[in-house]
Amino acid sequence: MQRRAVSELLRVSPVADDLARRFQEAGFSLALVGGSVRDALLGRLGNDLDFTTDARPEDVLKIVRPWADSVWEIGIAFGTVGCQKDARVGDTDQRFQVEVTTYRSEAYDRTSRKPEVSYGDSIEEDLVRRDFTVNAMAVALPEKEFIDPHGGLDDLAAHVLRTPGTPEESFSDDPLRMLRAARFAAQLDFDVAPEVVAAMKDMAARIEIVSAERVRDELNKLIISAHPRKGLALLVDTGLADHVLPELPALRLESDEHHRHKDVYDHSLIVLEQAIDLEEAEPDLVLRLAALLHDIGKPRTRRFESDGRVSFHHHEVVGAKMTKKRMTALKYPNELVKDVSRLVELHLRFHGYGTGEWTDSAVRRYVRDAGPLLGRLHKLTRSDCTTRNKRKAMALSRAYDGLEERIAQLKEQEELDSIRPDLDGKQIMEILGIGPGREIGEAYTFLLELRLENGPMGHDEAVAALKEWWAARG
Known part of the structure; x- marks a missing residue:
């Protein structure tokens, strides 16, 4: 795993190390974090890179704007600055999507649909608020120091999902993490630790305070994953599906x-x-x-x-x-x-x-x-x-x-992809000598039915059929 991680990190070093030096020169720390570290250890790190820093969002903007090819602030209320960076990696030009998030902690109250964000001062404080131990690992840059205070590497090797703290505290902070457990089980083909499953069952109703959009996005990721049945079964067995997709357990x-x-x-x-x-x-x-x-x-x-x-x-x-x-x-x-x-x-x-x-x-x-x-x-x-x-x-x-x-x-x-009558509305009006109105729609429907039933008709045959239909109407 560590050899795979080193290989993956060396691949993205031209981007990651360059950005880390800029943070270092500004007096801040930067670390690759979460899913990026997990995927690097699994040998599947892509070009979407997640970083965490002690710099506040306004400082992050000052650092990345001269460096990135484009910057967006859509997540800045939650401490996240996004940017795009095109870079030469080996012999190829590659495009990287980068997100830099300030150390943070967030929690829901009993009625809120949005988390309350507060910033932290240490990476250890940031990692403990992450959803699962396999996502609570970091690599400090540019020195490449591996940080794993919650045994994420062992859980990754065992293919198991656990929470850094107690699952009750984690799911109370953000109930969406219960859905994320099912999603990661489906994506990674991991098992969910028994104490996590128990908490999901006990706290399933708490998912109700999460917005429909966030629930939908997690369901989509689960459904398009490699093993969706595993995640869906977990939603049903824990009772979460009763709140987010009740039609499924009803089957x-x-x-x-x-x-x-x-x-x-x-x-x-x-x-x-x-x-x-x-x-x-x-x-x-x-x-x-x-x-x-x-x-x-x-x-x-x-x-x-x-x-x-x-x-x-x-x-x-x-x-x-x-x-x-x-x-x-x-x-x-x-x-x-x-x-x-x-x-x-x-x-x-x-x-x-x-x-x-x-x-x-x-x-x-x-x-x-x-x-x-x-x-x-x-x-x-x-x-x-x-x-x-x-x-x-x-x-x-x-x-x-x-x-x-x-x-x-x-x-x-014949043309099947866009079946139409052999006469259009303008021709129908000219042949019948009438203007726009209900009769034109009825005539069009009649000709469409003929087309579906008998296939393409010649122009003269369609005209004759239309006139016969019109005469029969009196």
Whole structure:
């Protein structure tokens, strides 16, 4: 670990040491800290560097402004100054994102949604207020002195998350750290120490004082991590999910010997993992959220039928509404809310067409309804098969292969990505001899339905169909 750390630190030395000398000349200390030290020890230090200093924010600004290529003060109320520095490292030009934070301590009161910040005078005081021991290590610069007062190196080697002080004190200071425990467990594939899990269970309700935006940001980091199931399970098991994403634990529907059905909670986590396996490059937050939430409408729509079966009629429609409501409450951007809820609504559409041959009309409508989400809908639908019956799984896979082949064939013959009627609004008005109004919209809808049902029509055929429709209206 230490050899990896030395290698990583040598790589960023042109930037880190240069900045440290400037602080030293101004009479201040500077240390690489937190996640940067942890990642250096793990051999995965990137170009986002976190530093801590005894300099106050106004002094930090004086030091970094002549040095950095750009500076921002968005976090200065919390003691953080951000900047960007372009530097030559070896044979390449690289861009570094740097944050310098004044030694600090922060705590919540019982009603506040924002931490109260006070500055400290020593790095030891700063490290003890950090969330976990693996993030409470520092490297003093430029001399490269390793500082680890809370055994973070040992915990890093053991792959365990502990708090520098008692977890109760840590989570009382900032309840968001309970979510961060789940996030780091998912990102690093670490285990959470038993005393930390116990505190999370006891203090779960305290997460309510944290703003929706901060909760959302932590959930996003958890969901796009390498092992999201591990973090999500921890949220559910500790009761935190009851406060931040209650639709997830609600999927653990009780079943009995008379009304057997899939464990919807476990099924949803498997669908998430299978969707991740289909990602092509970077983590896809839209796809992962849709996979996680696709069945959240089932608890509200569950019905016990007279023949002993359990049904969930229209759970995709109910689930889409629930998804929109929860994501809106967590202050997700409107476009993201729209995309995820639309995927939840469409995730059963494939099964509505059965396993028979898809008609051209059905293919067109499927593509039109999915729009730009078609690629994600393919992945979500394939991921939603968790049956242990290999014959059934193969049949579903072949059926979806057939659908994708039909889409590809039709795309070679006609424009599917933006299906429009063969006549536009201006042409409709000219042919019918009327001005703008409700009738034009109705005529457009009629022609669109013809286009979806029959494919492209020639101009003369479309004109004839329009005139026939108009005449039938009297």
